[in-house]
Amino acid sequence: MKKRLSCLLVAVLLLATLIPALPVLADGEAATEPTNTFNASDANPTISTVADYFAFFEAAFKTQTNFKGKTITLLHDIVFNDTTVADWYTQENLNKLDCSNTNWAWFEGIFEGGNHKLTGVIVEGSFRDGQAALFPHTRDASIKNLTVDGFYVCGTNTTTEPDYMGAGIGGLIGSGNRNVTVDNVTMTNGIVTSVKNGKGSLGALIGAYTFNNKVQLKITNSIVTNVQVVKGESNCELMGGIIGRFNATQDSDRSVLDFSGSVIQPTGSMDADVTLKPIGEARLQNNNDIAWFASNHANGYYSEDGTNRLWISMVQSKATIKKYSDNNTYADVTDVHNQAILKNGCYGATAIPTVKLVGAQPATDGSNDFRFVGLIKQVDLDLITELGFEITVGDKTVGADKIKCTKLYTSIKENGVDKSAPEGYYYFTFVVTDVADGTAFTVKACTTVDEKVCTTTAGSYTHTRAAS
Structure with missing residues (x-):
């Protein structure tokens, strides 16, 4: 694996967390206590x-x-x-x-x-x-x-x-x-x-x-x-x-x-x-x-x-x-x-994990590409003998021996802005092309460093085409 690192411009679509707005009150108006809608008898409250x-x-x-x-x-x-x-x-x-x-x-x-x-x-x-x-x-x-x-x-x-x-x-x-x-x-x-x-x-x-x-x-x-x-x-x-x-x-x-x-x-x-x-x-x-x-x-x-x-x-x-x-x-x-x-x-x-699973990002150019992103701790690159993802769709699993990542990156693009990798880490990525909307993936980030096999717990992601 090359020790000289290059930067890849990666289009990232962030899923925004919707935070409910605070109510605007008139002068002297008191805020209303939220009512209890929790129902313990529901199948899934x-x-x-x-x-x-x-x-x-x-x-x-x-x-x-x-x-x-x-x-x-x-x-x-x-x-x-x-x-x-x-x-x-x-x-x-x-x-x-x-x-x-x-x-x-x-x-x-x-x-x-x-x-x-x-x-x-x-x-x-x-x-x-x-x-x-x-x-x-x-x-x-x-x-x-x-x-x-x-x-x-x-x-x-x-x-x-x-x-x-x-x-x-x-x-x-x-x-x-x-x-x-x-x-x-x-x-x-x-x-x-x-x-x-x-x-x-x-x-x-x-x-x-x-x-x-x-x-x-x-x-x-x-x-x-x-x-x-x-x-x-x-x-x-x-x-x-x-x-x-x-x-x-x-x-x-x-x-x-x-x-x-x-x-x-x-x-x-x-x-x-x-x-x-x-x-x-x-x-x-x-x-x-x-x-x-x-x-x-x-x-x-x-x-x-x-x-x-x-x-x-x-x-x-x-x-x-x-x-x-x-x-x-x-x-x-x-x-x-x-x-x-x-x-x-x-x-x-x-306490620094060797490998982390960051997540998955659909492309923003209107294509059906789906990119998986991981982080690997900065180690002697000569010690890395395998790096990639294990991806499961339905009953079929392809391991990191097939889904290999050969480059590391110090930054990626996030909404058009360079985002540096966290201190002590490099990014690595893999793109699956022509993914049908609604396809569900189970993904692990994997690496072998100094003969130690390191894997993350599995993340679950469903592809939805992003607006271009």
């Missing part, structure tokens, strides 16, 4: 307003509405509170989500953010077992395509100790259980904390997570930045930049931790000592040797044969054995987890 979100929160985490098999879709950006003033979360007359509840309730379904944003979210209270978060308790749940910009989560539990799934206080999830997916979620400009003498485990993303029955925790293509995990005057000793406390049972052998494409950089993660570790505490119940996988496909950190398997062994990890009841013990495996997460390149200063 939607959220459009602050009132809708409060109704969803009430249904999912207080009245025990079952959303299993349903998709909750966010249709618009929502501003809960004004974050432009200093210490915005301390002001009066704020919209606050109160997660206090004594019922055993959880969200079990799909929350589709639609690439929309929640701004100025405040969550306070203590869920049934001391949890607090935007999603206090999730089980077999998926949260995707969402940005939360400006949030304040404060747990008020002062009685329940952080054990098993209890007392998890997190930016996004309080406590998670079974298969949980967080994909393409951005959490930024937030604070996770607890009240004076409060108890719990604090996590920038997840407060507490419990592994059992060969499950998967996927935190993929997600960003955490400028999020503070603050102990304050609480009694919370367990604090993590990803998860406050991680608990695994003896039947969790062959479970998966997948961080593919994520860049998790909360406050305290970027210094040389990594002051805020990824996980506050990780424990394995009982004396069993088991194996988990800690993956990051975007950096080539995985293998089907288990080469990059994270072994959690009572002997190999030199774990500290502790007693949590008269008849049971657990192994403290915090260090080996944190080492594996730092090694796979999703956390702190070294």
